[in-house]
Amino acid sequence: MNLARNTIVVVLLALLGMAFYTLFAGYVPDESLNISALYYAENTAAETGAQNVVAAIIVTYRGLDTLGEVTVLFLTAAIVGLVLAESRAPKKAAGHGILPPGELLTTGARLLVPMILLFGAYVFINGHLTPGGGFQGGAILASGAILMLLADPGKRFSHGLISRIESISGLAYVVIGVIGAIWAGGFLDNAILPLGTFGSLASAGAIPLIYALIGLKVGAEFSSMLQSFEETEDAA
Amino acid sequence: MNMLLIPMALVLAVAMIGSAALALFTSTRITAVLASGLVSLFASVLFLLLAAPDVAMTEAAIGSGLTTFLFVFVLSRIRRESDQ
Numbered sequence: 055m056n057l058a059r060n061t062i063v064v065v066l067l068a069l070l071g072m073a074f075y076t077l078f079a080g081y082v083p084d085e086s087l088n089i090s091a092l093y094y095a096e097n098t099a100a101e102t103g104a105q106n107v108v109a110a111i112i113v114t115y116r117g118l119d120t121l122g123e124v125t126v127l128f129l130t131a132a133i134v135g136l137v138l139a140e141s142r143a144p145k146k147a148a149g150h151g152i153l154p155p156g157e158l159l160t161t162g163a164r165l166l167v168p169m170i171l172l173f174g175a176y177v178f179i180n181g182h183l184t185p186g187g188g189f190q191g192g193a194i195l196a197s198g199a200i201l202m203l204l205a206d207p208g209k210r211f212s213h214g215l216i217s218r219i220e221s222i223s224g225l226a227y228v229v230i231g232v233i234g235a236i237w238a239g240g241f242l243d244n245a246i247l248p249l250g251t252f253g254s255l256a257s258a259g260a261i262p263l264i265y266a267l268i269g270l271k272v273g274a275e276f277s278s279m280l281q282s283f284e285e286t287e288d289a290a
Numbered sequence: 291m292n293m294l295l296i297p298m299a300l301v302l303a304v305a306m307i308g309s310a311a312l313a314l315f316t317s318t319r320i321t322a323v324l325a326s327g328l329v330s331l332f333a334s335v336l337f338l339l340l341a342a343p344d345v346a347m348t349e350a351a352i353g354s355g356l357t358t359f360l361f362v363f364v365l366s367r368i369r370r371e372s373d374q
Contacts, residue, residue, distance in 0.1 A: 185343035200360075200363065
């Protein structure tokens with residue numbers, strides 16, 4: 055029985071390896087960019103004013119897909135909150151005592167958390183200039199938040215504040231999209247604000263604004279999910 | 291550039307496979323969690339080498355940062371509950 059199972063595993067792995075090997079052996083680097091990549095490479099700077107082409111594609115050309123991604127994350131956070139709200143511990147009892155964080159973690163967190171939060175904000179505000187953007191910045195914000203929770207398990211952020219940040223930034227994101235449809239070329243068009251000087255912080259129209267909103271929303275969603283995990287009652 | 295790129299990518303690939311094997315075969319849970327975080331960290335450096343800094347940042351922040359944190363978090367919960 056055991057031998058048969060191991061044989062099946064080995065055969066499956068060999069098949070997977072063969073599939074990857076055929077992909078690898080048949081790989082020929084492209085001689086030139088394909089049509090859509092060529093379009094993005096040639097026209098992004100003129101059309102959107104963004105220095106980071108990836109950001110322009112994510113926020114403007116494929117803005118609707120990004121809205122969908124943000125919605126998926128929102129639904130995940132909402133469902134996690136809904137499921138875990140059943141077993142939320144009473145205010146004082148949550149996370150107390152048994153596994154104290156230790157001096158090193160507490161002191162390190164006190165030094166690092168402000169820097170991590172600042173870096174997250176830097177990443178999403180500069181999303182249109184340098185690699186990074188709303189999702190990355192939001193994840194960095196949330197890792198700052200979870201470091202705070204690890205260092206002080208009894209700590210609470212205000213759920214009301216987090217959900218307010220999340221709803222306001224989500225709503226503002228959709229409103230900016232609709233304004234783009236009315237005043238500019240289409241839903242989520244970034245040309246509702248002046249494109250500005252290429253490469254400066256206040257450039258690329260609405261992209262920095264949208265990325266800041268996405269960053270706040272993603273950060274708030276991840277933080278609220280992690281906090282829900284922390285707040286659940288120990289199974290007795 | 292290319293002369294340096296290929297050995298570095300090979301080293302990173304071997305390191306990824308090594309830390310994945312460590313995560314599978316180690317006996318302590320915390321080592322397994324850290325080793326699987328290490329796989330993501332090497333993967334993000336590999337993405338950086340392949341000129342995809344945006345993907346590298348996502349991988350570093352979510353794959354090796356948040357996921358590892360989450361596992362550590364849950365592990366400490368499990369330990370706390372089994373102590374009771």
